[in-house]
Amino acid sequence: MADQTRKKILVVDDAGLVRRYYREILESAGYAVDEALNGMEAMERLLQQSADLLIVDINMPQMDGLSFLRQLRRKPGAPGAIPAMVASTEAGDDDRSAALAAGANFYLVKPLSREVLLEHAGLMCGQRHG
Amino acid sequence: MSTILPATEEELRRLCEFLYRNTGIVFTETKRYYIERRILDRMAATGATSFAAYFAQLRAHASREIEHFINALTVNETYFYREEHQLQCLSNDLLRERLAARTDGGPIRIWSHPCSTGEEPYSIAIWLLENWPEVDRHEIEIMGSDIDTRVLEEAEAGRYGRRALMRLSPELIAKYFVQESDEQWRIIEDLRDSIRFSRANLVDPAGTRQYGRFDVIFCRNVLIYFDDGARRVAAENLFENLAPGGFLCLGHTESMSRISPLFEVCRYNDAIVYQRPLGTRHG
C-alpha cells in the first residue's frame, strides 16, 4: 500500500512499552504510526508531518496531554482539527470532562484492548474535531 | 539480531529507548550499525566488560556517559557556517518576523551564547552581510558570550586555521579575512570591532539579565551538558533574554521537549526553531 494512502496515527505517550504496543497493533492493521514522548515533541512531530489521528496520554513530562490539546486546538486550519483520542489511566468523570474540554474527541481508560483500539482508530481517522 | 554487539535486538532497544527518553534523539533502524559501533567504542573506552555493564553506566550518568555517547553523533568541532540551514532560516524568515512584530525601531539584537572561539557570531555577521537583502536598512547588534574567558579572548582576536574556514568560498575568505600565514587567517578589523564579546553564564540569571532582550539567540550544543536542574534554569534564562516573539535556535539534535515547556516550536522551510510566545497566554 502506498504510503500516502495509509492513514497516519501519532501516538503520544511517555511509556515506551505503550507506544510499542499501539504501534504493533496499528501497523498490523495497515496504519502508518509516528511517536512522541510528550506534548511538546508531539507538536514538533506534527509540524514535520501531519496526522489523521492522535492518541494522547495525559501524564507526560514537560507538557501533559491536556496542555498539548489546548495548544493544538488554538492552531488555525487542519492541524488544529486533527481528531484526538485520549487514552489515560485516570478514570474519574472529572478527568473525562477535563479532557473533552481540552479538545479530545474521545476519552478511553487504559489499558486498551486491541479491539477497542482498532475500533476507535477506524471510527476516528480522517474525521475532524469541532 | 546485532551482528557485532553481544546483545539482542530488544536489549539494544532498551538502550535506544533510554537515550531517546533523555535526549529526544530517535535512533532509527538505518542508524543501527553506526550505533552498535559507537557502543563498542564506548565499552572499550569505559572498560565495561558487558553490554549490561555499559548500560548500567549510561543509566547512572557515570562520568556523564550520555554526553560522551551523544558527542560522537554530533560533530562537535566548530567552524564557520556550521548548520547553515539555521542561518538561512535567520535571513529568510526570522528577521522578517521580528521586524514585523516590532514597532520600536531599535537595532536587531542577536546573541550567540555560547560563542566559543567566535566562529558562530562572525558567521552570523558575514552571512547577513552577504545574504540578507535588508541588511543595510537596519542596525544589527551581534553579541557573543561564553563562560570561558580564554575562548572569548580568542574570539576577540579573530584568528582561525584552515579547517575552521572549510565551508567558506575563497571569495568570502578574501573579503572578510586577512591571511597572516600559510595556515592562519584573521577576521578583518571592521568586523572584529562590530561584535561585542562578553562573559556570561547560561545558568546565572543575575549575570545574563543585564544584556537585555534579544530578537534571536543561538544556543547550540551546550544544554546537553547540563543536568536536568541546570537545564531548566538555563531555559528560563534564555526565555528572559528573549523579547516576546523572539526566537531560540538549538543544535540540530537538540529538542526543547526534553528541557522545558516555556517555548513554542515553530517550523520554517529551513529549520525548526523555538519562540518565546508573543502574548501572555501560555500552554
Added chain:
Amino acid sequence: MPLIRKPQTGTVASPAIQDVRAALNASSADERWSAARQLAGQPGHDALLAETLMRESDPRVREALFTALARDGSEQAVAAILPFIRSSDAGLRTGALDALATLPQAIAIHIETLLADDDPDVRILSCDLVRHLPTADAALHLTRLLARETTVNVCAAAVEVLSEVGDARALPALHACAARFAEDSFLVFAIELAVRRIGETGASAPPAPA
C-alpha cells in the same frame, strides 16, 4: 557597516529580599515570574513559594515556582512539592513530577510511602519517580511493588520502568505478574517485552562507578 556594537553596560542592582517576596503577589505575571526566579537558589523561602504555588494560575509562574523549590532541594522544599502530584490539574502534576525528577536523593526517602499510597494514581506516578533512583534501588522498589500490586495500571507503570532498570532478579516477579493478569493483553505484552529487554545478559551488572 550596519553592524553596531554597544558599550559595556553595568550590572543590574539586586532588589531587597523583602521586595522580591512581596512581588510574588504582584498583579503582573511577569513580575511574579521574575520574583520566583530571583528566589531560586536562595534558602529560606520554601514556605512562601509553596503557598504561592497553591494560588498561582499562570503556567509560566508555576513552572518558575517549582524550579525555585527544586533548586532549594531541601526536605521542606520536597515536602512542599509532593502534594501537587495529587492535584486534579494535569499541568500541576507534571510540574511537580518534573521538579522532583531533578532531586533523586531527596525523593528517595519518600518512595516507599508513595508506592504504598492508597490512591493508585499516586502509585502510578511514583513508579516514574523511581526511575531517577540508583539502578539497584529502583529495581528493588519496583520488584517489591509488583509482587503485591493488584491494580493493572500500577503494574503496567512498574513494568515500564523495570524494562529500563531491571535485571535478572526482577524476572520472577515479572513472570508471576504476567500469570496473575493473563487476561490483560497489554500487560502480558509489556511484561514479555520487558523480560526480553532485561535479557540473558541482564544478569546482575557490576555496580557502576560513581
